[in-house]
Amino acid sequence: MLAGTEDLEILEKQGNQLFPIFLKLENFNTLLVGAGNVGLEKLEAMLANSPHAAITIVADRVLESVNSLADNFPQLQIHQRVFQSSDLDNKELVVLATDNHELHKEIHKLCKEKGILLNVADTPELCDFYLGSIVKKGNLKIAISTNGKSPTIAKRIKEVLNDNIPSEIDESLENINKLRNTLSGDFTEKVKKLNEITAGLVTKDETKGYITPKKLSFIIWSIVVVFCAILFVTLYERDPEFNTFINNVNPEFYKFLAAGFVFAMIDGAIGMSYGVTTTTFSLSMGIPPASASTGVHISEILSNGIAGWMHYKMGNVNKKLFKLLVVAGIIGAVTGAYLLSSLEHYSHYTKPIISVYTFSLGVLILRKAFLAQQRAKKKIKTKKITKIKPLGFFGGFIDAVGGGGWGTIVLSSLIAGGRHARFSLGSVKLSRFFIALMSSLTFITMLDNLHWYVVSGLVLGSAIASPIAAKVSNKISAKSIMVAVGVIVILASSKNIIGFILSFFRS
Template structure:
């Protein structure tokens, strides 16, 4: 061991000024150390009981000119405990790690302290805090759970009373919980950070206040009621305004299956890389001849449920920045409603709006391609502050182009120095409401129903992919997917633009 520092009374600085409790709690593996106990009367018996009760395999050597019958009896139950009925000598300090003194002889105690320090050993002297390098605190134990209590040597009686309170207050069944958590930890894969996050999710309910639990339940019902309401509004509007919807229910167009399969794949890709569903779905829809407004409506309808579930999961994990959520939500809804209104009003001019949207998807494809080869983003010096303006712009562009809320808003927040985890959770949750408002606006604005087979294919395809999207993200290279998506989107967008230019010329 290294040399011990100049001795100071615990809790007191070198100048004698009180510094409060300066003790540093540790738990020693006494089964791997050699402990010397000097004294074997009543106090020695108490110390030996404390050591063996907490560490039954502790190696203890007892030195005492008097050994009580109770000490002999207790030591006889532990073969690794040795008793020497004689006076203490300095050579007894050889090959030991800790010293506990229980003699009641003040001069002997002072002598043992001096020679123990010369041997660089830590010691505890019963009922003499000023001579101690460490204290034996009161212990509360429930199986593998162990709680140590110390009063800085001021009052062992108070420590014992606290021990009684905790013994009664902590249920014995808590050890069962520890064993189950240990087995659960052994089943988890991934790195340390992932395991900690997963265990925090599971145990968060143990410390969550009742009012937060009630709030969470209310929010859950709000999410699901909103989903049910949006579906009911959608079906009712389709049925009342569009006779084509009624015939679609009876006769399914093959286009439905094309969009079902494509949307399923796009949703898997989005689950793997956290973005691109809007841009891939919109690009595919435009290529298949769907007008921009109808394409955007299909994308937003299919995103209602997936983003509602994702937002709820992030809410459960505590990944929501509520101040940021409020700043994004209202402007985002206004922007989305306005964007959906504008693009729906221009539906008759889809010949011209379609290439404009293709240019937009081309830009997003390039952004995705750049992200694939870009390293981790360095934290900005200042956080982005115009959150409301960002939400409005993101909602408007997302509705007009059929996607981009995640790419634009999330990227801007992270680039502006916001925490990535909280930004992702907040953007996902707000996206649910943005998608719902955009969808309702599109349904109320559009007057014809020639593309319901494509729209419902997208809705059902993305819903089927949602449960397995997370598994896909763990099996496929994110970089490879992003590059593939970017190349496909860029090529299809260029093809659509080229067709428009040729047609005009």
């Protein structure tokens, strides 16, 4: 409670004295004077937050983009002419966005006489209110004000909040609202009960099934150690080539060592394409599709386990999304691995089919490289994807059959479908560990000859690259890497396809 003059003086020294409110803009008659670039920005801001707002636009020059908005928002009225004092009749809010400072002063005087609230672009001293930067996540809306000092700072803070507040927060709001409607008692009791429930959002109870990063690290390393032990003991007796590899290193091993290093560096830079690049390279070296996919998945077990653990530790994993992806992805991956292994004896037929698949992924990577910036500039909004299980199954199946594509297909679909990029990446990386593990176990069980110089080369190469990739990735343009990867994959896949066609006609 304010006690007197001293308290008032203290508040005045604290800086921003604006009183924040949220207006139901559809209940007001609003006038926008100016329809150039600044006017368009103001108009888009108002419509983005209040799509039913009734806005009258007066300007002697109207951008085509403003006319296009009027096609989608029929309640907008556009008058292409100079401002008239009668334009203020029945108006309750006015926004000025012209480059005519004298006109702004004149309208400011008229608004004061009529008791109309006024906002003037880039002229804080004439404003009764500001249009601040807005962060919107469903029903959650946060307005940011710098007291008119720096709109740029407000925009930067908006970007930070947009990137770090997940879209899934709206689901939490909906659930809390449903719970609130079921509570009985007076207001105090309802608040107390909601405080008890929402305390879990900031304090995690590890006794109620919450897996800590330390526990997850132990689980991942235990799985890896057990997997390696079983692999070594079982195959030393069963696979003649494995026994030979232990005693005599195949010179081809070093080529796959280098390939594993390079492709893991690329994957670290853009978050995808390790599988497709490695598979394309393996096929071009004469490795059958099932063995190529085996090498990819075994080499990905440890790297994705570490990456998934790091994302989990940093809070980048959406647990609900992870569960949906990992179950469906494992089923799809095991199914795909079983099918491909069963067709290993027909590799001369499956190899060109897989090459066509990797060719299409190369085209997809190129397309993503050139469309990413366009989508960002146009601020294209898409409806959030909800069919996670079918996506996980399809991604796991295609990844096992084609030797890669989990990141390219699943991660791309999640982000393009409106999912938060950071939480999508973390969930995809962690689920990839379990999918690679189950695919590898299926391949090992089904195949007699795994080309161990391929597997070991890729495992060691990718392991060496993992700690280096993150540092190097910040120094290279992601777009340049994606273009290079797309071109290389397309050329190598084309070589395999053309080779099959030539051999077919010769026979």
